[in-house]
Amino acid sequence: MAEELSELVSSIYEAAAVPERWPVVLGTLSRMVDGVGGILRTATSPESFRWTSSPNLHADFVEFIRDGWAAINPRPARLAATNHAGFIRDNDHFTADELDNHPVYGFLRSKGLGYAAGTVLSVPSGDAITFSFEKHYLDGPIAVEAVEFLDSLRPHLARAALLASRLGLERALAMTEALRKLGLPAAVLKARGKVYAANELFETLMPDVIHDQPSRLKFSEPAIDRLFMGGLDAIDTHVVGPLRVCSIPVPAGAGRVPMIVHLVPVSGNAQDIFSAASKLVIVTPVDRGAVPNAEVIAGLFDLTPAEARVAREIALGETVEKVARASGLSRVTIRNQLKSVLGKTGLGRQSDLVALLSGSALPKP
CATH class of the missing domain: 1.10.10.10 (Winged helix-like DNA-binding domain superfamily/Winged helix DNA-binding domain)
Structure with a gap:
């Protein structure tokens, strides 16, 4: 496990210099927390953002943007509002009623998704950087232990974001x-x-x-x-x-x-x-x-x-x-x-x- 973790940290810094490596890194991180995929999003405003994802989520996220779901996605604003220096699960900052009834979560559940853990980072360019890892809805929320593991990697993700910026x-x-x-x-x-x-x-x-x-x-x-x-x-x-x-x-x-x-x-x-x-x-x-x-x-x-x-x-x-x-x-x-x-x-x-x-x-x- 220690050797695998060391390789993962190295791959995070490699992706900072070689952007094409991010999809692989996101996929690896997601698998290590029993997730189905990861998304990396940078935004100067809610309407203007760039993104990449692990390969298995790419088609779903293209549809998410194309069909207007990204424009009404409550996750980024809610995550930023928590001002939490770590990863946080959506079931921790959304009520059960919101998760059951918000149309964005309806879309996610139609794709077999619906649970995630994410964090927001800042870089000198002014962008808000979001790392989000998705989990199958039927498998339940992301475990607390998985959030703790992601938090241990957050300093590396933050330094990689600064370097890449x-x-x-x-x-x-x-x-x-x-x-x-x-x-x-x-x-x-x-x-x-x-x-x-x-x-x-x-x-x-x-x-x-x-x-x-x-x-x-x-x-x-x-x-x-x-x-x-x-x-x-x-x-x-x-x-x-x-x-x-x-x-x-x-x-x-x-x-x-x-x-x-x-x-x-x-x-x-x-x-x-x-x-x-x-x-x-x-x-x-x-x-x-x-x-x-x-x-x-x-x-x-x-x-x-x-x-x-x-x-x-x-x-x-x-x-x-x-x-x-x-x-x-x-x-x-x-x-x-x-x-x-x-x-x-x-x-x-x-x-x-x-x-x-x-x-x-x-x-x-």
Whole structure:
């Protein structure tokens, strides 16, 4: 048991650095308390959250979100209100009548669930972190001994959350710094559009073009700000679904060339469960011919090396035929790679890809 516990603690810290490990860790923890699965949820507000789960609960939780149960879920608020520095069972802070009659518990019981133990942690990014372990309803509430075991692991979970949060901020800063070296103003936004990290070039646009307000990033020109808000909403309402990209033209101003503001989702490994990074804002001057290198493009959109090279060549104005000849591949292969690039960046047209990466042309309405 001691050896198994040591391996479990090690896996918790490993998951802090490698987010893909969390589902396995949640599943292992759940089995050790006779549960059916675990869920990890981070939220800046009740309406805005990220999550992961053990594999066997994934489909149920997707349905939980899709069908609106998450929006009326009483668990997070009730758990936070207890202000308890440990795990607590839902049967300890809900009455028997609430458990029997609340519609969310009706949904959970329809899936064979209905009993859980959870805890809330805080990290510097401002997120509320919830670990929750579910148990089959027919097996009864989670045992007190199981809660004590989870409490013994809570300090490790808290330190892992802190570590993961700091790593997330470092990755966000690295993204903006890489774009600064290319001469591109950039910022990483939290959910709902609040600035998480920004480079110096982006900061020079304040307050003439952009305002960093406490609630969210805001553009000085109302018409542009409305488009920006629409882009935020388009990304936020498609958490499960295709990526959305928003390109907004900004007219020239006093001593300033026209620009295009690109708003894209932070995807893949760049957005783990603890990272506050949600969206990336890149500003490209219209008179700039430079295109980010293939490595940066690959990192931004989770492209394969081959896809990133195709994206860069297309953004530089090369045709599919020329790219195929230069690479020694067939046109069909290059077209398939380009199709994959458009899918991952959320774009529908080759011309939009050029505008996104180089800002060499205003996007079509």
